[in-house]
Amino acid sequence: MQIKTITTYLLFCIALSIISCKEATTTALNTSNTLKHKAVLEYQIQSKLGEGSFWNYNTQELYWVDIQGKTLHIYNPKTKSNKSLVVPSMIGTVVPSTQSNKAIIALQDGIYSIDTNTGDLQLLSAVEQAITTNRFNDGKCDPSGRFWVGSIAFDETPHAAKLYMLDNNQNAILKKDSVTISNGIVWTRDKTTMYYIDTPTSEIKAYDYNDPTGAISNERVAVKVSDTLGYPDGMTIDEHDNLWVGLWNGSAVGCFNPKTGNLITKIEVPALNVTSCAFGGKNLDTLYITTATKDMGTEQLKQFPLAGSIFKAVPGVKGVKGHFYKE
Template sequence: MIKKILCISFSILLFACNSKKEYREKIVKGKNKTVTLAYQIKAKLGEGAIWNYKTQELYWVDIEGKKFNIYNPKSKVNTILNTASRISTVVPFTENEAMIALEDGVHKMNLQTGESTLFTDMKSELLGSRLNDGKCDPAGRFWVGSMHFKQEKGKANLYTISSENILQKKIDSVTISNGIVWTSDKKTMYYIDTSTSTVKSFDYNNETGEISNEKLAVKIPISLGFPDGMTIDEENMLWVGMWNGNAVIRFNPVTGKVISKIEVPAHNITSCAFGGENLDILYITSASVDMTAEEIEKYPLAGSIFKVKPGVKGVNSNFYIENKSTK
């Protein structure tokens, strides 16, 4: 999520000008998929989409609304569990529990009662900040990042919570920690710090959770919006929700190029996740905040959940795995 980008360097602006034509030509070729409304709701800041393939439900959150949502596409029912503070992301855990990121740290939430208990206390790490996006890696570690309330540059971090509930800082001095995914061979991690307008790649060790060899994978012109939440498909291509961009864009992280763009009838697109029995439906979250009066009129469905069949399948989401000896 991002309300404003306060510091955009001249180099980024220059890149956007030089690259705009090239990206536009590639994008036009991808305009062949139609987005439809999955569930109409006026979420303030819809985020954190993740598909629970075991229950066939979409988990998602409304950060500013302080709500954890469980949407069942078959019944069309969206169950809302209220939270004590802003909830920024969620990952599946057990049949009756999920791990949720709140303002003071990570909690376990009972999906039947809505009650939550603090699992990882992060208050000392989150002074003036809150948690933001996150996901579990293939080994079941929970990676979750932060962002400063005033979005001050370099005051956020990316953390992991191991199966033994050990908190470790993995990347520091970021601004808005956002999308994160891993390749099918478990050797590469992709990560977004929204303010940089980039997707970075890291060599990833699944056994240890260590990352190394940071590289630039994708540089995104600001003409396309700002990169927010992200998912990965079975071809290891990246799907990125574009804040202030009205779209989800599929990037090739090897070449750094746009493959296709799927336009969405909402201004601020925040996250996406592949779901459905065949993982062939892309669910998309959006926000209704940070819009002008003109944008509000133009996008009355902002805040809703959208869906599209993009012609490629996703992969199963990773669940948090807890070492039972720590209980």
């Protein structure tokens, strides 16, 4: 009886150990489910606050901005050349226009059209011109070619900013109030969902989106970004409607499945502050990534000497064509 009891106990312990091993293995597999890639240097430049990446599929060029450097950049990967247009104030983002050699930019005091050949500006909307404590930040166009852009207070005062939609007749319409740092914004391929980031919340919000009217409703949290990953910044979307997000203070781009909230791919970037990304190239299979030197100390700059540069990765998925502004 005693031997049987001991034998039974030993068998129980062995079974328990097997279960524990299986659980540990499952946990390890779940942890390692995130695919990892490494970005490589594409164009070396020490921008202060590189942002707003957008692939112009007509010209096969990457549009991007240096916010604090007050510069619109147009980079040609084929020739490795970078054209720079200095603007009068901080520039938050850029989107090409359907008009040839024109783009829409968000400056400190308003939304402008810029001639990409000459740099000449035309004011389209001065919607926040009177709010001198704010500047415009990130933005993109929706499927109908309306320009969505948000603001940020210079001192990042909580809830002092807003999100606007500039319609095709250049009317600026308030879409969201009480924002702190308005950042990434994208739409699904079926034009029914919009995703949006207010950075300090560490959340990617989802909205039901009505394309004919531009109306948004039913706000909910699609992704909660872990503090261990950094802060969500600029964002793009791929052919599967997964979200690719620059991670400020995270040295990476994270790809999230908005249906589950899970991180499914991580691209490691040799820069501390990763700000935005855009799928480009002839087949939209190359992810171009902007970075910044802002808020970095001397030791951090030594650790990340390529900070502020443009990087790229080929993650094995394709993006979708970005929407141009329709005037």
